[in-house]
Amino acid sequence: MHFESGVGHIGGNLSALDALLVLHHEFLRPHDLFVLSKGHAAGALYVVQWTLGIRSDDELATFHRDDTALPAHPPARAPQTPFASGSLGHGCSLAAGSALGLRLRREPGQVYVLTSDGEWEEGSTWEALIFAAHHRLANLTILIDRNGLQGFGTTASVASLDSLAEKIAGFDVEVRVVDGHDPRAIRTALIAPSERPRVIVLETVKGHGIAFMEDRLEWHYRPLTRELYELALEALEKTP
Amino acid sequence: MREAFRDALLRRAHERTVVLTADVGFDVLEPLAGCLGDRFINAGVAEQNMIGVAAGLAARGFEVWVYGIASFTYARAFEQLRNDLGFLGHAVRVVGNGGGYGYGVMGPTHHALDDYGTLLAIPDFAVYVPAFASDIDALVARAAASAVPCYLRLARAEADEPTAPPFAAWRRLCAGVETSVITIGPLAASYARAFERLAPERRPSLWSVGELPLGTLPPELLAEIAQGRSVLVAEEHVAQGGLAMQVAYACARAGANIARFETAHARHRFDRYGSQAWLRARDGLDAARIVERCVG
Structure with a gap:
């Protein structure tokens, strides 16, 4: 999909894919809500929605093309994506407001939001964390795709927040750090109940699953050449 | 307010x-x-x-x-x-x-x-x-x-508000001659008070806009423009993107040719500061200056 459209961002899509699959297949119910704050992983989200049968092959084939309903970041006013994200630092506030709305209406439902790790350089993300903690939004789960690489460097080299989990734990929230490519670990973290907002730090690898992409900065933006695409397919076929 | x-x-x-x-x-x-x-x-x-x-x-x-x-x-x-x-x-x-x-x-x-x-x-x-x-x-x-x-x-209401007609997107607060003054917000109340003190034959007409983007221009205003009157748009907002630009655009779209188009607007200035009244006067938005521009 990314290759055929000549689009980048595949590294951050692959780092988020495992968590998106577990969340959507095992946890999200009709009264729940998912907000993709790291909007550049829209491709992974569209694919996960395809695995659930709510998007067709034909629809996916339009990804990133002219006249598509599937742009590189989630679109506005579309039923499968409640908010148009893509500018980082919006999703946690949108999710917090949604969670508060559910609570005020005394309705069931969990609100999940997936952020990137670079996104925690945005002040508005911390504003939202302060708000969620203060209001004890127990129906809110913030997932962080901690792949350690952002657009133009490692998160450690650009604006180190190490340890991000420890900093977030300074707020009145429940923090867990798990292997973001281990479905069992993700599942265990998502099952664990809490009376406070939950923050799950997913330790991930950018470009996960494709050896030549893994933990490589260039795969934040770089589109695949045909040669590399075929190499990636070959590698995937050999994966048990 | x-x-x-x-x-x-x-x-x-x-x-x-x-x-x-x-x-x-x-x-x-x-x-x-x-x-x-x-x-x-x-x-x-x-x-x-x-x-x-x-x-x-x-x-x-x-x-x-x-x-x-x-x-x-x-x-x-x-x-x-x-x-x-x-x-x-x-x-x-x-x-x-x-x-x-x-x-x-x-x-x-x-x-x-x-x-x-x-x-x-x-x-x-x-x-x-x-x-x-x-x-x-x-x-x-x-x-x-x-x-x-x-x-x-919301803004600070004028202390001495005249009796206001019910709210509408466009309101003519007073009919007049020669110049049509169009404004927005509480400036309208201060201008209305000042215009009341003018003799009817010298008084400009005064329009208050309460809703943006501008809808269709009212026929009475278009009639005033068609008479060849000057239009003066005054607003506590910078010129870019302001009411005056919208009025000019709406007139152009309506095919209304304004004989003389003038503006009074706020400016970002960083030399001296003062009260709202002082800042309005500095930018030529106070009622005295508007009256002076309309009737000399």
């Missing part, structure tokens, strides 16, 4: 009304807090988050009002207003207190001189600007009924 706003909202509040404030409204909003209980939320000094939270609440079916100092609310949170309200079409009501030079000598960070011009660039954003305290009730009702996000620019 903020007290009138509070009272209007208190009268209208229902079980889906939510009010968020960016830590302002002390000594004013307390009755709303008492009425709304957990649906009154002090979101703290965090305007970006407040707008995002408001969008989330609106998506869950609440009638959401956010309240803050005008300049902080629209400027700090512009991207949230555009992406999370405008793009998504969530009809959150954004209430900015101290529009224009309302915060006077507090300084330039507190002036909202580019608010409606900025917000009108966002898709489907409506702007309401009361001229009189008595407009607030009607405007709160309009904002409550709005299907699109909107901005209510």
